[in-house]
Amino acid sequence: xxxxxxxxxxxxxxxxxxxxxxxxxxxxxxxVVCNDISESGLxxxxxxxxxxxxxxxVRGDISDEGFVQQLVxxxxxxxxxLDILVNNAGIVIPGRVDNTSSEDWNRTMEVNVRGxxxxxxxxxxxxxxxxxxxxxxxxxxALMGAKDRAAYTASKGALVALTxxxxxxxxxxxxxxxxxCPGTTDTPSLKDRLAKLPNPEAARKQFIERQxxxxxxxxxxxxxxxxxxxxxxxxxxxxxxxxxxxxI
Numbered sequence: 001x002x003x004x005x006x007x008x009x010x011x012x013x014x015x016x017x018x019x020x021x022x023x024x025x026x027x028x029x030x031x032v033v034c035n036d037i038s039e040s041g042l043x044x045x046x047x048x049x050x051x052x053x054x055x056x057x058v059r060g061d062i063s064d065e066g067f068v069q070q071l072v073x074x075x076x077x078x079x080x081x082l083d084i085l086v087n088n089a090g091i092v093i094p095g096r097v098d099n100t101s102s103e104d105w106n107r108t109m110e111v112n113v114r115g116x117x118x119x120x121x122x123x124x125x126x127x128x129x130x131x132x133x134x135x136x137x138x139x140x141x142a143l144m145g146a147k148d149r150a151a152y153t154a155s156k157g158a159l160v161a162l163t164x165x166x167x168x169x170x171x172x173x174x175x176x177x178x179x180x181c182p183g184t185t186d187t188p189s190l191k192d193r194l195a196k197l198p199n200p201e202a203a204r205k206q207f208i209e210r211q212x213x214x215x216x217x218x219x220x221x222x223x224x225x226x227x228x229x230x231x232x233x234x235x236x237x238x239x240x241x242x243x244x245x246x247x248i
Contacts, residue, residue: 004029012089016187026053167237183243212245
């Protein structure tokens with residue numbers, strides 16, 4: 001698939017996997033609509049524009065239905081079409097079932113599951129017109145489980161199931177729906193989580209040790225997997241693991 005002149009919405013685009021993905025798609029000639037709750041998305045857009053790429057930033061919370069409607073509306077108003085949706089925004093709140101508060105559980109599901117539902121819901125009428133593609137960013141833990149990540153694991157497992165349901169539902173619309181399952185990736189959000197632990201360096205080594213390849217993934221490696229799924233016209237309902245062997 002030639003991506004020149006296509007239009008993509010990428011949520012969670014201000015850093016990490018989202019930032020790497022928007023920059024990669026922009027280099028392929030895609031008009032990118034960067035969404036994030038953080039103003040840092042403005043920096044990403046300026047980076048893209050400085051190298052001749054086409055990008056806009058729409059700040060807001062994807063768990064807010066009114067905002068999501070506006071996000072899609074702004075995209076269509078600016079570019080007149082939507083071809084690609086990358087549902088990347090997500091949060092991680094550590095905890096087991098017995099020590100996760102209802103508030104933390106609900107917030108995780110609001111962003112990681114409801115957010116994907118909402119953006120997809122309002123994007124699909126436009127993706128029908130372009131026979132577009134949706135990529136959901138899940139996680140290796142959806143396939144294997146992880147200690148102290150009950151809400152996060154459940155939310156990402158839901159995305160794997162939702163991806164397959166959507167792929168079946170929208171086959172006749174010629175909309176492909178795939179997901180990617182990254183392993184532990186060296187992102188700013190990971191650094192922030194490690195910094196809050198009593199011994200960040202020991203925790204970092206622990207995280208690396210659970211990776212069979214004995215290193216973290218890089219955001220650009222995950223973005224490469226997302227680009228593959230965007231362009232792979234014979235793939236739908238696929239869950240691509242880019243996890244350094246973590247889920248083996």
